[in-house]
Amino acid sequence: MTETTPPNPIRSARLLIAGLVAVIVVLALALIVLTVQRSAEVSARPERVNVLADSQDECVACHRQSTPGIVEQYGHSSMAAAKVTCQDCHVVAASYPGAVAHEGTHVLNQPTTAMCERCHAAEVAQFNQSRHALPSYVAVAGSQELTPELLAAYQAIPEGQFAPDKARNIIAQLEGPEITRFACENCHNIGKPAADGSVGQCQKCHSRHEFSLEQARKPETCNNCHIGPDHPQWEIYFESKHGIAYATGGENWNWEAEPGTLTVQDFPAPTCATCHFSGFGGTGTTHDAGDRLTWYLFAPLSERRPAWQDNQVRMQSVCSACHNQNFVDTYYTMADGATEAVNAFIVQSNDILQPLRDQQLLTDQLFDEPIEFTHYETWHHYGRTAKFGVWMQGADYTQWHGAYEVVKGLAELRHLADELLTR
Numbered sequence: 001m002t003e004t005t006p007p008n009p010i011r012s013a014r015l016l017i018a019g020l021v022a023v024i025v026v027l028a029l030a031l032i033v034l035t036v037q038r039s040a041e042v043s044a045r046p047e048r049v050n051v052l053a054d055s056q057d058e059c060v061a062c063h064r065q066s067t068p069g070i071v072e073q074y075g076h077s078s079m080a081a082a083k084v085t086c087q088d089c090h091v092v093a094a095s096y097p098g099a100v101a102h103e104g105t106h107v108l109n110q111p112t113t114a115m116c117e118r119c120h121a122a123e124v125a126q127f128n129q130s131r132h133a134l135p136s137y138v139a140v141a142g143s144q145e146l147t148p149e150l151l152a153a154y155q156a157i158p159e160g161q162f163a164p165d166k167a168r169n170i171i172a173q174l175e176g177p178e179i180t181r182f183a184c185e186n187c188h189n190i191g192k193p194a195a196d197g198s199v200g201q202c203q204k205c206h207s208r209h210e211f212s213l214e215q216a217r218k219p220e221t222c223n224n225c226h227i228g229p230d231h232p233q234w235e236i237y238f239e240s241k242h243g244i245a246y247a248t249g250g251e252n253w254n255w256e257a258e259p260g261t262l263t264v265q266d267f268p269a270p271t272c273a274t275c276h277f278s279g280f281g282g283t284g285t286t287h288d289a290g291d292r293l294t295w296y297l298f299a300p301l302s303e304r305r306p307a308w309q310d311n312q313v314r315m316q317s318v319c320s321a322c323h324n325q326n327f328v329d330t331y332y333t334m335a336d337g338a339t340e341a342v343n344a345f346i347v348q349s350n351d352i353l354q355p356l357r358d359q360q361l362l363t364d365q366l367f368d369e370p371i372e373f374t375h376y377e378t379w380h381h382y383g384r385t386a387k388f389g390v391w392m393q394g395a396d397y398t399q400w401h402g403a404y405e406v407v408k409g410l411a412e413l414r415h416l417a418d419e420l421l422t423r
C-alpha cells in the first residue's frame with residue numbers, strides 16, 4: 001500500500017517554527033560573539049572609573065538623585081580623581097557676591113574664575129591677559145559699565161585695546177537685546193566679568209563637569225564661536241591638510257596626553273589647540289590666545305602686533321616640530337605678502353567711499369544705505385576670510401569665499417558710488 005501522506009498543515013507549521021527557531025538561535029549566538037568581542041575591545045582602552053560611585057559626600061549623595069548626570073560626569077573627571085570636591089568650586093561664604101543659600105550652606109550657581117584661580121593661578125593669569133577675557137566682552141558691551149578696577153585691568157592688556165572698527169556694535173543696536181543675548185553675547189561672554197570682580201567663563205572651552213582635556217583639544221570646542229562668514233576658522237581648518245589628518249585619523253591620537261609633554265607621537269598633525277594653546281615643540285602651554293600671533297588679522301587693515309617677533313618665534317616653533325624651518329619661513333613670507341595684498345584691496349574700498357562722504361552723499365548714520373553693507377562685508381566678511389584662509393591653509397575659503405568676493409565687492413562699490421555721484 002503506497003500511501004502518499006497528504007501534506008499535514010500542522011506538521012508543516014511545526015517545521016516552519018523549528019526552522020525559525022534555528023535561525024533565531026544562530027543569530028543570537030552571532031550577536032553574543034560580537035558583543036563579547038566588542039566589550040573586549042572597549043575594555044582594552046583605559047576606562048576611567050567613576051570615583052564618586054561610593055562617595056558619602058553630602059552634595060554627591062543628594063545630587064545623585066536630583067542631577068545624576070552631573071555626578072556621573074564629574075565622577076569620571078581627573079579633578080574628581082585628584083580629590084577636588086563639589087565644595088571646592090561651589091561653596092562660598094554667605095557674604096560672597098552672588099552666593100545663594102542652599103541646603104545649610106552657600107553656593108555659587110556659576111563658579112567664577114576666582115574659584116579656579118585658587119588652584120590654577122597661571123592659567124587664569126594668562127587667560128586674563130588675552131583677548132578672550134575683557135576685550136571679548138568690551139567688543140560688544142563697551143567699556144562704559146566696567147568698574148574702575150576692571151577698566152584698569154582692561155587697559156593694562158597689551159593687545160587688548162586694539163579695535164579700530166566697532167561697526168558691528170551698530171548692528172547689535174539695530175537688532176536689539178532680545179536677539180543679541182542669543183547671538184553676540186553668547187560668544188563674547190567668554191570674557192564677561194562676574195559679580196565677584198573676576199573675569200571670564202572657563203567652561204566655554206572646558207565643558208562642565210567633565211573638564212576633559214580631550215574635549216578642549218578637539219577643534220569642535222572652538223566651533224562654538226570660530227565659525228561663520230566673518231571668522232570661518234573652523235571651516236578653513238576642516239578643508240586644510242591638518243584638518244583632514246584630524247578627520248581621518250584623529251581617533252588614534254593621544255588626546256589625554258599630559259599637558260606640556262605633547263610630541264608628534266601624540267599628535268601627528270595639529271588641531272586649533274596645538275597651534276594656539278598646547279605646549280608643543282619648543283613652546284610652552286598658554287591660555288593667552290594671542291601669545292603666538294603676528295598680525296591683527298581681524299582688523300579692516302591688518303597691522304603687526306606689539307612684540308610680534310616673539311609671538312612669531314613661538315608659533316613657528318610649533319610648526320617646526322613637523323616642518324622644516326625653510327618651509328615655514330617661505331610660508332610666512334608668502335602669507336605676509338597675501339595679508340598686505342588684502343590690505344591694499346581694503347584701502348581701495350575705503351577710497352571708493354571717501355568722495356561720497358566728502359560730498360555728504362551718505363548720511364552720518366551707519367548701516368542705513370546698501371552701499372555701507374557692501375563696504376562692510378568686503379572687509380569684515382571677505383577680506384578677513386581671505387586672510388584667515390591664507391594663514392590656516394583653506395584654499396577654497398581664500399579663493400571663492402574670500403578674494404573673489406573682495407574683487408566683486410570692489411566692482412559693486414564702484415558701480416554704486418558712480419550712481420550716487422552722477423545722480
Ligand code: HEC
Pocket residue numbers: 058059060062063066086087090091102103105107108109110
Ligand atoms: C538634600 C539634597 C541636596 C544637597 C545635600 C545638596 N543639593 Fe544642591 N540641589 C539640590 C536640588 C534638589 C537642587 C535643584 C533645586 C534647587 O535649586 O534647590 C539643587 C541645586 C543645586 C545647584 C544649582 C542651583 C540653581 O539654582 O541653579 C547647585 C550649584 C548645587 N545644588 C550645588 C550643591 C553643592 C555644592 C552641594 C554640597 C555643598 C549641594 N548642592 C548639596 C539638592 C541638594
Ligand code: HEC
Pocket residue numbers: 059060063067070071074079084085086087088089090109110111112203208209211
Ligand atoms: C571644577 C569646578 C567644579 C566642580 C568641582 C563642580 N562644579 Fe558644578 N559647576 C561648575 C561650573 C563652572 C558651573 C556653571 C556652568 C555654567 O553655568 O555655565 C557649574 C554648575 C553646576 C550646577 C548648575 C548648572 C546645571 O547644569 O544644573 C549644578 C547643579 C552643579 N554645578 C553641581 C555640582 C555638583 C553636585 C558637583 C560635585 C559632584 C559639582 N557641581 C562640581 C564648576 C564645578
Ligand code: HEC
Pocket residue numbers: 078079082084085088089111112113115116117118119120202203206211212213
Ligand atoms: C581645589 C583645587 C581646584 C580647583 C578649585 C579647580 N581645580 Fe582644576 N584641577 C585641580 C587639580 C588638582 C587638577 C589635576 C588633575 C590631574 O592632573 O590629574 C586639575 C585639573 C584641571 C584640568 C585638566 C584636566 C586633566 O584631565 O588634566 C582642567 C581643564 C581644570 N582643572 C579646570 C578647572 C576649572 C575650569 C576650574 C574652575 C571652574 C577648576 N579647574 C578648579 C584642582 C582644582
Ligand code: HEC
Pocket residue numbers: 135136138139140162163164165166167168169170171172180183184185187188224225226227228231297298
Ligand atoms: C558665533 C560667535 C560670535 C557671534 C555671534 C558674534 N561674534 Fe564677535 N567675534 C567672534 C569671534 C570668534 C571673533 C574673533 C575673530 C578673530 O579674532 O579673528 C569676534 C570678533 C569681534 C570683534 C572684533 C574684535 C574686537 O574686540 O574689536 C567685534 C567688535 C565683535 N566681534 C563684535 C560682535 C558683535 C557686536 C556681535 C553681534 C552683532 C558679534 N560680535 C557676534 C565671535 C562672535
Ligand code: HEC
Pocket residue numbers: 113116117120123124127132190200201202203204205206213216217258259260273274277278279285287
Ligand atoms: C579658548 C579655550 C579655553 C578656555 C577659555 C580655557 N581653556 Fe583651559 N585649556 C584649553 C586647552 C585647549 C587646553 C589643553 C592644552 C594642551 O593641549 O596641553 C587647556 C588646558 C587646561 C588645563 C590643564 C593645563 C595643564 O598644563 O595642566 C587647566 C588646568 C586649564 N585649562 C584651566 C583653565 C581655566 C582655569 C580656565 C579659565 C580661566 C581655562 N582653562 C579656560 C582651552 C581653554
Ligand code: HEC
Pocket residue numbers: 130131132135136137139159186187188190204205216221222223224225226272273276289290291293
Ligand atoms: C565662547 C566663544 C569662544 C570659544 C569657545 C573660543 N573662542 Fe576664541 N575668540 C572668541 C572671541 C569672542 C574672540 C575675539 C576676542 C576679541 O578680539 O575681542 C576670540 C579670539 C580668539 C583668537 C585671537 C586672539 C587675539 O589675540 O586676537 C584666537 C587665536 C582664538 N580665539 C582661538 C580659539 C581657540 C583655538 C579655541 C578653541 C580651543 C577658541 N578660541 C574658543 C570666542 C571664543
Ligand code: HEC
Pocket residue numbers: 219222223226233234235237242270271272273275276292293294295296297298299315391392
Ligand atoms: C597649523 C597651525 C594652526 C591651526 C591648526 C589653527 N591655526 Fe589659527 N592661526 C594660525 C596662524 C599661523 C595664524 C596667523 C597668525 C598670525 O597673525 O601670525 C592663525 C590665526 C588665527 C586667528 C586670527 C587671529 C586674528 O588676528 O584675527 C584665529 C581666531 C584662529 N587662528 C583660530 C583658530 C581656530 C579656531 C582653529 C581651529 C578651527 C585654528 N585657528 C587652527 C595657526 C593655526
Ligand code: HEC
Pocket residue numbers: 241242245264267268269270274275315316318319320321322323328331393
Ligand atoms: C603636529 C605636526 C604639524 C604641525 C605642528 C604643523 N603641521 Fe603643517 N602639516 C602637517 C601634516 C601631517 C601635513 C600634511 C602633509 C601632506 O600633505 O602630506 C601638513 C601640511 C602643511 C602644509 C601643506 C598644505 C597643503 O595644502 O599641501 C602647510 C602649508 C603647513 N602644513 C603649514 C604649517 C604651519 C605654518 C604650521 C605652524 C603654524 C604647521 N603647518 C604646523 C603636520 C603639522
